[in-house]
Amino acid sequence: MTELGSADTVYTSSAYRTIDVGSLMRTGHPDIAEGDEHIVSVVRGMRARLGRPLRVLDVGSGSGDLSLLLVRALPDTAVIANDIAANPLAQARDKLAPYPTASVSFERFEDYSGEVDVVVSWGTHHHLSHDYLKHVAEILSPDGVLIIGDEFCPEYLSDTDQKRLAQSEEIEVVDGYLFDSAADVESYRSTGRVPDWNEGLEQARRLALWHWYKFVIDFAVAHEAWTVVMAELAICRDDLETGNADEHKTSPYLLERELELNGFSVVERAVIGDRPVELSSFVLYTCRPPAVPDVRTGA
Ligand SMILES: C[S@@+](CC[C@H](N)C(=O)[O-])C[C@H]1O[C@@H](n2cnc3c(N)ncnc32)[C@H](O)[C@@H]1O
Structure with missing residues (x-):
């Protein structure tokens, strides 16, 4: 696989070709492993509620640790690990190889097509252009959900x-x-x-x-x-670095406002870690997409 991303970051740099940063983060970085557990429990609840196998797109999956947890917890769920960086996606492919319902997609999320029941955006929001939420709404099934969690800049907006x-x-x-x-x-x-x-x-x-x-x-x-x-x-x-588009964390409130402006409704908000607000960075939202107007009534 060749690189789709252009900038030299820890996700694309050759220095990290043989190092699985995503896995290391699960023990060496606060809150990520706890966030994984929360996401798996939300998807498990949705599987039980809908009573059918789901299709889950893990946007910016990195090396696939979360995708692996999802497919292990829900073996009939189709899990698609999507990323634009060749190194981590190759690691994800290896991890997911034993699971027939799992696959990888090496393309920009913005170019991904095909309906899914769950879009998971875990640690990826601050890497994507701020209008990608429109594309989430386009690919979600009518009863689908967006699970979006990020390492935010702790709330700095007064x-x-x-x-x-x-x-x-x-x-x-x-x-x-x-x-x-x-x-x-x-x-x-x-x-x-x-x-x-x-x-x-x-x-x-x-x-x-x-x-x-x-x-x-x-x-x-x-x-x-x-x-x-x-x-x-x-x-x-x-x-x-203010203008660095590859890494620009903004605040939880800003995402909430962006979700609102894009017609998503938040059904659950979970803060990971029990610490004061200035050390609360990981927040996870489960969201319903904008309602599609009923063609018969227009409502
Ligand atoms: C912080 S990492 C996410 C970690 C991962 N979700 C995990 O659980 O370990 C962000 C990822 O987003 C990917 N990414 C950035 N822009 C993307 C895009 N337009 N489409 C898909 N993935 C993208 C990066 O290559 C990087 O691997």
Whole structure:
């Protein structure tokens, strides 16, 4: 397989060709293994509720640890591990090879077609373009769900920021800056000037991230997970660089607003880890897609 992604990140770099970063993260990084368990329990509940085998797309599956847990827990479920990075996807293919209902898909999620009952986006949201939620809605079956969980930047948007964003339908991240008005985006593009509010949000994001990454890296050191330490140092650097589109974590509230703007309704919100808000990064949402209008009634 050749690389589809262009940037040199821990997911694409040849330095990680033989290292399974995804597996190492399950012990050397806080909250990921706990999030896996939560996702498996949500899919198991859905399988029981619908009473039929499911098709599950694991978007940005990395090396397939979650896909493996899903197919082991639900052997009649078709699990598709989807990623654009050749190294981890080859590792996922090896792990899933013994399971006939599992497969891999080496293509951008945005190009994936075919109906699925569950889209899982686990740790992938902050790597994707912010309009991919529209594609999720296109491929979900009518009774399908989106399970979306991420390593967010711990909530850095104040109540006032959130109230302001709740009023806007034009939320956009441009060069790493969060905008809530098309006019401000246009002005930024023509002058290069970032308004004070938007600049302040970016500074708040960086400070919140720095606090979080120190906790993550200390956790990895305490677990003697040195590969995770190195990977997280690189990821932290990328994330603190405002305009780095490959690594840009935003806040849980922002995803909630984006879900709302795209017509998704949240049926469950689970925060992983029992810590203060500044050290709460992993949040998982189970969401119903936008209702398809009834062609007979238009409702
Ligand atoms: C943090 S990793 C996700 C880890 C994985 N879900 C797990 O459970 O271990 C993010 C992944 O998203 C993938 N990715 C980025 N853009 C993508 C896209 N457009 N379509 C599919 N995968 C993408 C990256 O290659 C990377 O492997």
